[in-house]
Amino acid sequence: MNTNNIPPKNTNKKGILLVNLGSPKSTSVADVKDYLDEFLMDERVIDYRWIGRALLVQGIILKTRPAKSAEAYKTVWTDQGSPLIVITEQIKTKLQKLVDVPVEIGMRYAEPSIETGIQKLVDQGISEIVLFPLYPQYAMSTTETVIEKAESVRKKKFPDVKINYIQPFYNREDYVNCLAESIREKLPTHFDALQFSYHGVPERHLYKTDPSNTCKIDDANCINSQVETHNAYCYRHQCYKTTELVIEKLGIPKEKVIVSFQSRLGKDKWVEPYTDETFESIPKKGIKNIAVVCPAFVSDCLETLEEISVEGKEEFLHAGGESFHYIPCLNDEDQWINVVKTLCEEKLNQFYLV
Numbered sequence: 194m195n196t197n198n199i200p201p202k203n204t205n206k207k208g209i210l211l212v213n214l215g216s217p218k219s220t221s222v223a224d225v226k227d228y229l230d231e232f233l234m235d236e237r238v239i240d241y242r243w244i245g246r247a248l249l250v251q252g253i254i255l256k257t258r259p260a261k262s263a264e265a266y267k268t269v270w271t272d273q274g275s276p277l278i279v280i281t282e283q284i285k286t287k288l289q290k291l292v293d294v295p296v297e298i299g300m301r302y303a304e305p306s307i308e309t310g311i312q313k314l315v316d317q318g319i320s321e322i323v324l325f326p327l328y329p330q331y332a333m334s335t336t337e338t339v340i341e342k343a344e345s346v347r348k349k350k351f352p353d354v355k356i357n358y359i360q361p362f363y364n365r366e367d368y369v370n371c372l373a374e375s376i377r378e379k380l381p382t383h384f385d386a387l388q389f390s391y392h393g394v395p396e397r398h399l400y401k402t403d404p405s406n407t408c409k410i411d412d413a414n415c416i417n418s419q420v421e422t423h424n425a426y427c428y429r430h431q432c433y434k435t436t437e438l439v440i441e442k443l444g445i446p447k448e449k450v451i452v453s454f455q456s457r458l459g460k461d462k463w464v465e466p467y468t469d470e471t472f473e474s475i476p477k478k479g480i481k482n483i484a485v486v487c488p489a490f491v492s493d494c495l496e497t498l499e500e501i502s503v504e505g506k507e508e509f510l511h512a513g514g515e516s517f518h519y520i521p522c523l524n525d526e527d528q529w530i531n532v533v534k535t536l537c538e539e540k541l542n543q544f545y546l547v
């Protein structure tokens with residue numbers, strides 16, 4: 194019996210699961226179609242009732258998009274596979290050298306799945322997992338669907354496993370410092386504007402996930418909101434907050450900064466301004482030399498390497514722009530891996546407190 198009031202040491206084996214979005218198995222049209230089917234049939238991505246979602250995704254989008262997306266994937270694919278998965282593996286390898294618990298990766302869509310990742314940890318005797326959704330800002334279509342999926346897998350297949358989830362880190366000082374430093378190192382000497390292009394979401398998602406019902410998608414009731422419950426769940430607020438904190442560290446005035454949202458899909462209204470429209474309009478306003486960074490992504494992927502660095506650049510130059518400088522994501526930079534380590538260790542320690 195423990196008589197000295199010291200809690201018994203928690204000797205359960207612990208591990209880390211890094212979770213990213215996922216990519217198709219290959220660049221074949223069939224594999225891209227399977228991937229898009231799983232991704233877009235997620236009710237937290239296309240949030241229509243099942244029948245509406247199936248009509249839109251399987252009846253319309255999957256008829257033409259897989260072929261187009263497969264061509265795009267071919268332009269970024271590496272000998273090791275999809276950049277997103279290769280880079281997530283690199284993050285894992287570097288993190289593994291810094292922590293004394295096993296690290297695995299899992300993808301929300303396709304393979305290696307979240308279930309595969311948890312299974313690998315369980316096979317090593319682990320029963321307490323820190324799961325890290327690799328998204329700085331919260332969104333229903335990213336953080337929330339990862340947690341939902343992991344909980345459903347856990348309940349069905351691993352009921353004795355405990356999972357602690359790392360929360361969005363969009364405003365953490367260590368993350369902001371590391372992003373600012375990474376941008377500073379890569380900024381060209383001359384630029385008219387630094388553009389922060391975040392992945393877009395439909396405006397409807399913001400209303401849906403706002404527990405405070407106060408978001409009006411404007412400055413006062415979104416960007417500058419002081420309502421904590423709004424701020425904790427508003428993707429748009431968090432994107433603007435990351436931007437504000439990073440440019441403050443960089444000492445770049447607001448007037449030299451553009452925030453925009455990329456990769457919209459379908460006919461719904463998505464969060465504005467749209468990145469592609471910005472690329473087409475700003476050269477006419479005299480902004481001809483830009484640097485672009487994409488902080489919704491921690492690892493480079495199709496949406497940064499093709500949509501921004503190739504297509505976006507073409508759009509901008511075609512519209513009269515003179516220089517377009519893409520700033521890569523944090524990928525496996527050492528300072529970022531240290532932030533990942535700190536976030537994981539904070540959550541690992543919480544297992545000892547319960």
Ligand SMILES: C=CC1=C(C)c2cc3[nH]c(cc4nc(cc5[nH]c(cc1n2)c(C)c5CCC(=O)O)C(CCC(=O)O)=C4C)c(C)c3C=C
Nearest residue numbers: 214215216238262277332334392394458489490494495496
């Ligand atoms: C970083 C955060 C992301 C959010 C928010 C997000 C929302 C979202 N995405 C789609 C549709 C597509 N996204 C696609 C690719 C893609 N999306 C993200 C991240 C977020 N998505 C990443 C990292 C990637 C790249 C994956 C890769 O393999 O490199 C695609 C597939 C590619 C294509 O066909 O263009 C689609 C489709 C929606 C509808 C949505 C929110 C509702």
Ligand SMILES: [Fe+2]
Nearest residue numbers: 392393456496
């Ligand atoms: Fe996406």
Ligand SMILES: [Fe+2]
Nearest residue numbers: 408415427430
């Ligand atoms: Fe908001």
